[in-house]
Amino acid sequence: MSLTESSAIDIAKTASLASRRLATLTNTDRNDALTALHDALAENRDVILEANARDVEIATQAAESGDLSHSILKRLDLSRAGKYDDMLQGILSVRDLADPIGNVTLKTLLDDGLLLERVSCPIGVLLIIFEARPEVIANIAALAIKSGNAAILKGGKESTESFVAISKVISGAISETQVPEGSVQLVKTRDIVSSLLAQDSLIDLVIPRGSNDLVRFVKNNTRIPVLGHADGLCSAYLHLDANPDVAVKVIVDAKTDYPAACNSLETLLVHEDALNSVFPLVAKELMDKGVCLRCDVRAKAALEGISTPAGLLQDAVDSDYRTEFLDLILAVKTIPATGPAGSAVEAAMAHINLHSSKHTEVIITETKDIADTFMNGVDSAGVFWNASTRFADGMRYGFGTEVGISTNKIHTRGPVGLDGLTIYKYRLRGNGHRACDYSQGDRTWKHESLPL
Structure with missing residues (x-):
């Protein structure tokens, strides 16, 4: 993980390149990175909680003056009973889940020597924009790495101290593993959000986590598919x-x-x-x-x-x-x-x-x-x-943790865990097979379903 102030296009390009490398890593490589991430966050608990306390102090003053909602203040506090331990456990729970990549969900013999498979694969590059909730950084880093996706994270100003501290710890941990450091990037400046939302050729999915205003702003200002919900009514x-x-x-x-x-x-x-x-x-x-x-x-x-x-x-x-x-x-x-x-x-x-x-x-x-x-x-x-x-929660559903809740009716719904961060591709293995042979009647299809 890196804390970056690069331009939007450079950030997106770095993430895109990292996603290609991530997609080729073994499950063991990705799991080793999650173990390192967990251990580093556990060892640096006091440093991170001190940084979070500074955020909470500022946010408390803002809430008392009416400039910040009390619900956001509650979500910001990492010292709330069990919250930090839940964050750590979430990383291990994700690590211990089955590998979501490379799973064959369809296998069809189209003809002798011509085999079609549908295989799960990463989505690619995720842009996650969130308010408060500093644990989101660790949750998403774990889910992104395990699912083979690169992630760009933008936190709200109310959690700046927390996510800077967490990002430094995670960056150091990941640098010692096979996972490219550019796989998870944090951006600080608010001005860059609009530019990132314009990178539809490099970013594959946007996940906003926060207020109704945030979600609606994202949906109204990007051509990138958006996964999320505005309200929890x-x-x-x-x-x-x-x-x-x-x-x-x-x-x-x-x-x-x-x-x-x-x-x-x-x-x-x-x-x-x-x-x-x-x-x-x-x-x-x-x-x-x-x-x-x-x-x-x-x-x-x-x-x-x-x-x-x-x-x-x-x-x-x-x-x-x-x-x-x-x-x-x-x-x-x-x-x-x-x-x-x-x-x-x-x-x-x-x-x-x-x-x-x-x-x-x-x-x-x-x-x-x-x-x-x-x-x-x-x-x-x-x-x-x-x-x-x-x-209705990813941890309680057994997903390890979640990247958010989706009320969409395409791709995935409800708490979005590893499966929601994968898509699929079709792989076809042949031996010089030609489509024209079938259209001209020289060969006939078998279309035989095979056991997975």
């Missing part, structure tokens, strides 16, 4: 037969485990027949943890009989159901048993498909058929049954 539907214990555990965890995360719950849809049974139990647990409930008229009325802390029960407005709060705020809406959209589950699906950002949605029910209908009908990257939205 996750919803849960509480069906009439929901198990109360399951409902409380799942919904409270989804909202309060880490409210600033993109996979935290933002909207709760409640079947009208659950308003006076399961919903009050859920609402009480949420408010006991400081969650402000913004309810429609019927949901608010259902809570009149329970003690509610001052200020935590409010009237909802339409925009609440389209808002990613990233805070201890939850919008609540009643779903009628029947209506213009059909049954309650159909109405819940219709609401989610209209308002959701297509990240992750949950249904709480004891009925498999209802759950299956919901999971088939909701058009999101993740659809869960009786499980918290917080499981």
Whole structure:
């Protein structure tokens, strides 16, 4: 990894050349680099945390003055319980995954001596633009190296001290391995972003990680394919037969485990027949943890009989159901048993498909058929049954770590791990075979599928 101030085209050319070399390395070579990366970050923990503390101090002042959101501040702090260790473990988890490169997914004998294979291969050069989240540097370096991709990283100004410290450590570690140092480059200056986004002949994929404004800026200013999501507007539907214990555990965890995360719950849809049974139990647990409930008229009325802390029960407005709060705020809406959209589950699906950002949605029910209908009908990257939205995470999916979350409907969706950073190519082996022999009828196709 190198910290560079070169021009955009020179950075992109360096990455492109490095990607060609990376694609030829063995899995052992790439794994050795990840071991070196992990060990160097572990040995330099104190140095990196000191640098991160300087970033956090400046960011705290900015948050207090209203110049920085508190959600970004939370994402910035590497000293948060277990965060640094999770970063280190993520590198080892990626290292220990199967090699994603060179896997044959199709093998066809076109004719005697003419063999076609479809083989997984790296995408090439990745441009990752992120805000806060200094651990992203290590996560992406590990994923890029393991998947044989070169990566160009641009961090936000709020994490400058952290990513400079991390980049120096990673650069020293990689220089002692077979991985080209130019495989992972960090750029500091903000002005260079627009120029990098113009390098569509050298950069193969852009991955923005940060605010809605960042993602939309990237999508509107490049011809390079973009993988990512602007919002994490996750919803849960509480069906009439929901198990109360399951409902409380799942919904409270989804909202309060880490409210600033993109996979935290933002909207709760409640079947009208659950308003006076399961919903009050859920609402009480949420408010006991400081969650402000913004309810429609019927949901608010259902809570009149329970003690509610001052200020935590409010009237909802339409925009609440389209808002990613990233805070201890939850919008609540009643779903009628029947209506213009059909049954309650159909109405819940219709609401989610209209308002959701297509990240992750949950249904709480004891009925498999209802759950299956919901999971088939909701058009999101993740659809869960009786499980918290917080499981939508690369580490928790067993991907080692993730480069981001994709709500796209091409190539890859959900947490993007190694498989999402690979594509495929077709390899054909012949022995002087000519296409004209088949068009003229001299030879006939076999098209015989072979075992992988």
